[in-house]
Amino acid sequence: MKNFIEELQWRGMLHDSMPGTEEHLLEEMRSAYVGFDPTADSLHIGNLVPIMLLAHYQRCGHRPIALVGGATGMIGDPSGKSAERNLLDETTLRHNQECVKAQLGHFLDFTSDEKSAAILVNNYDWMKDISFLEFIRDIGKHITVNYMMAKDSVKNRISSESKDGMSFTEFTYQMVQGYDFLHLFRENSTTIQMGGSDQWGNITTGTELIRRIGNGKGYAITCPLITKSDGSKFGKSEGGNVWLDANRTSPYKFYQYWLNTSDEDAEKYIKIFTFLDKDTIDSLVAEHAEVPHTRILQKRLGEEVTVLVHGREEYEKAIKASNILFGKSTASDLKSLDEKTLLDIFDGVPQATVAASLVENGLDMIAALAAETNFLKSNGEARRALKENAISINKEKVKEDFVITKEDLIDKKYVLLQKGKKNYYLLIVA
């Protein structure tokens, strides 16, 4: 049995743990769980830390449990929130749970015959049949309001400048989450709950319930909330959240997100988001320090995480796309692509369709950029961009007098327009 706490420590994933947790884990195989909010039909990379927590946990020989918060998701965790949350209806929740379940399968082994096979539970299943009366009599009796009020998540909402106050529903949240822990303790001998450091308060409500009602001992492990060195929020790019679902965030963009992390963050992230062992990471860091401009760390980080989430094949495509978009590729490289790869690469870039007859007669640049396609807001903007030498057709800079003809078509129907380095537009001729 590998020492899980030690593993977390060198990976920088340990924020806090209850006294005795390490010994508890070394004795025998234990079950630990992490809760996931089914607020969307996909997880995003902000959820990746708790996921990795479970994944590392399983690799240390223990049994991970993923708890989908069907019930708690209906209430809304007040931790770190300043306003009342929107509640989700049951149909949406069920749908989201299914999607989340599928994504977790990439990280956790649910199917093995080992005792450490992961399991997935949904707290809605045991919460839905509990009556309010039952709950306040059997559970509520054991926790004082004074205890609940002392939690930061509650204090912040009641005392501070926050004028919105906090509903009874949200106040109850920690009890419901605490009950989950108690339930899993009784039904699955789960003795540990893990989560982000903001979950500490909620977790301890659970251990308290286990102590008072379950006559047992529960343990808590929290990991630091992940940050970025430049202060911006982790997991967000210009387009919003970076999702694990390929339909929401293409594997290419996903890979790019990791590739673009700063040196400092990459060193931190590679420990958290990959399964690479300490020696491998140490030597990668050393190598990277020698030749920082080659970005060894970022590339490896991107590779590991993308393969983990989307598979090797999608990763290869992301690399191919990256080379085309950022490398010194030429028009002939582009023309050598087959249609499917081309569309994959440019999945997600703005597209517009123009009639074949227009190209037949030669399509001038202003029309191609603005009038016919709305890639740019106005003809004036198109002229300006052309004057600034910002526009490329199929990777080659063009001037204002350029005219698109049949010669420029890729696969007889596509033209790649580009403004500056990063803005691509795909023109489809039909």
Next chain:
RNA sequence: GGGGAGAUACUCAAGCGGCCAACGAGGACGGACUGUAACUCCGUUGACUAUGUCUUCGCAGGUUCGAAUCCUGCUCUCCCCA
């Protein structure tokens, strides 16, 4: 209720009768540099049938050859006194 200040482009902020599509700063975008980075430098930043034309300076009117600039009314914001 009484008195005062203000409303200008994505944001902040000049302009106070013609030289104003409107100084400057930030942001954004582009170019050079670079590690698909940071820094730095340069350029662009209302629209159009483009050395010109049109529409913009809270809203609606008015004065004037001419208004972001002056006058009247309205709406909103801020401050002070009750």
